[in-house]
Amino acid sequence: MRAVIQPVYGPPDVVRVDEVPEPVAADDQVLIEVRAVSLNGSDRENLAGRPAYARIAGLRRPRNPVPGSDVAGVVVAAGPEVTAFAPGDEVFGELPGYRGGLAERVAVRPTTLVRKPAGLTFVEAAAIPQSGCIALRATRGLSGEPGARVLVNGAGGAGGALLVGLARHHGAEVTAVDRRDKADHLRRLGADQVVAHEDEDWADHHDRYDLVVDLIGRRSPWRVGRALRRGGRYRMVGGRTDLLLAMVMVGPLVGRATGRSIGMLVVPQSAADLAEVTSLVTGGAVRPAIDRIVPLDDVPAAFRRLATGDNSGKIVVEIG
Numbered sequence: 001m002r003a004v005i006q007p008v009y010g011p012p013d014v015v016r017v018d019e020v021p022e023p024v025a026a027d028d029q030v031l032i033e034v035r036a037v038s039l040n041g042s043d044r045e046n047l048a049g050r051p052a053y054a055r056i057a058g059l060r061r062p063r064n065p066v067p068g069s070d071v072a073g074v075v076v077a078a079g080p081e082v083t084a085f086a087p088g089d090e091v092f093g094e095l096p097g098y099r100g101g102l103a104e105r106v107a108v109r110p111t112t113l114v115r116k117p118a119g120l121t122f123v124e125a126a127a128i129p130q131s132g133c134i135a136l137r138a139t140r141g142l143s144g145e146p147g148a149r150v151l152v153n154g155a156g157g158a159g160g161a162l163l164v165g166l167a168r169h170h171g172a173e174v175t176a177v178d179r180r181d182k183a184d185h186l187r188r189l190g191a192d193q194v195v196a197h198e199d200e201d202w203a204d205h206h207d208r209y210d211l212v213v214d215l216i217g218r219r220s221p222w223r224v225g226r227a228l229r230r231g232g233r234y235r236m237v238g239g240r241t242d243l244l245l246a247m248v249m250v251g252p253l254v255g256r257a258t259g260r261s262i263g264m265l266v267v268p269q270s271a272a273d274l275a276e277v278t279s280l281v282t283g284g285a286v287r288p289a290i291d292r293i294v295p296l297d298d299v300p301a302a303f304r305r306l307a308t309g310d311n312s313g314k315i316v317v318e319i320g
């Protein structure tokens with residue numbers, strides 16, 4: 001079968017489309033015929049092997065050379081221990097280990113998969129898992145705070161649309177931060193205010209936000225804390241490894257000392273969360289933003305676009 005191969009960490013040039021052996025489902029696995037895969041910021045990190053946490057899947061080179069985590073497809077075989085799914089089921093979800101999806105077929109334990117609703121295409125379904133689960137966890141609690149001021153840093157990339165959308169759905173006033181040329185995209189997502197990071201540092205907005213969700217953390221706990229109102233919370237989702245460690249080790253102390261809550265948002269891969277956020281998509285509360293749909297052969301170019309940050313929303317690879 002055909003698959004995308006990333007033999008080493010590096011720039012998008014290391015990626016190629018090639019023939020690989022057919023996967024076989026183990027007793028506790030399903031074999032999925034992949035129809036669509038969406039790319040996340042984590043795929044860019046797993047390609048580059050940076051930040052350091054991206055090497056969890058192999059210190060010197062990726063143990064599984066096939067990238068891609070958010071898949072949608074059809075179950076074509078199921079091992080004898082699998083009871084939740086059967087051949088013919090349309091499924092989607094985030095693959096355990098964040099790799100293996102950019103292939104015509106993938107064998108996987110189905111713990112993170114859910115059934116695809118009939119009203120969603122494979123492309124739409126593939127655009128939901130990782131960013132949807134981040135958005136769900138990040139905005140939990142906002143429904144009890146109508147009018148809360150929320151800032152999303154890095155809102156114009158793969159994961160921002162569902163975050164901005166869910167915060168708005170809960171009645172928040174949303175400030176979205178990204179590159180200047182993504183301002184129109186951010187307004188289309190529903191952001192009330194847009195900040196271009198080249199022009200303005202949101203961390204200088206002192207005492208303003210009830211919640212800051214940071215997809216691309218580059219500031220210290222002290223600095224981000226000053227943008228929060230008393231009682232407000234900062235949650236770092238991704239970004240520099242030294243700052244992630246600082247958020248875990250020092251963030252809670254800075255928060256306690258200043259009457260704020262500062263830390264990291266840990267988002268486990270969860271079928272229950274995916275089902276919950278998908279029901280919000282099918283109910284019309286939010287929808288993912290799709291930058292473009294490309295065939296498997298164009299994945300090297302898609303990784304180049306992801307690496308430069310030129311995508312506004314999700315790049316989705318359609319297979320077959």
Ligand SMILES: NC(=O)c1ccc[n+]([C@@H]2O[C@H](COP(=O)([O-])OP(=O)(O)OC[C@H]3O[C@@H](n4cnc5c(N)ncnc54)[C@H](OP(=O)(O)O)[C@@H]3O)[C@@H](O)[C@H]2O)c1
Binds near residue numbers: 215267309
């Ligand atoms: N915490 C968890 O449990 C968990 C789970 C899964 C994933 N993650 C992490 O979540 C992150 C996923 O985010 P994503 O998929 O939305 O990433 P993404 O597609 O890379 O989006 C990030 C956006 O931020 C923009 N940006 C870059 N520098 C910026 C700056 N200084 N200020 C404001 N915006 C800036 C980027 O645009 P330009 O580069 O063009 O400027 C891009 O539009 C990844 O880091 C991933 O590792 C965390």
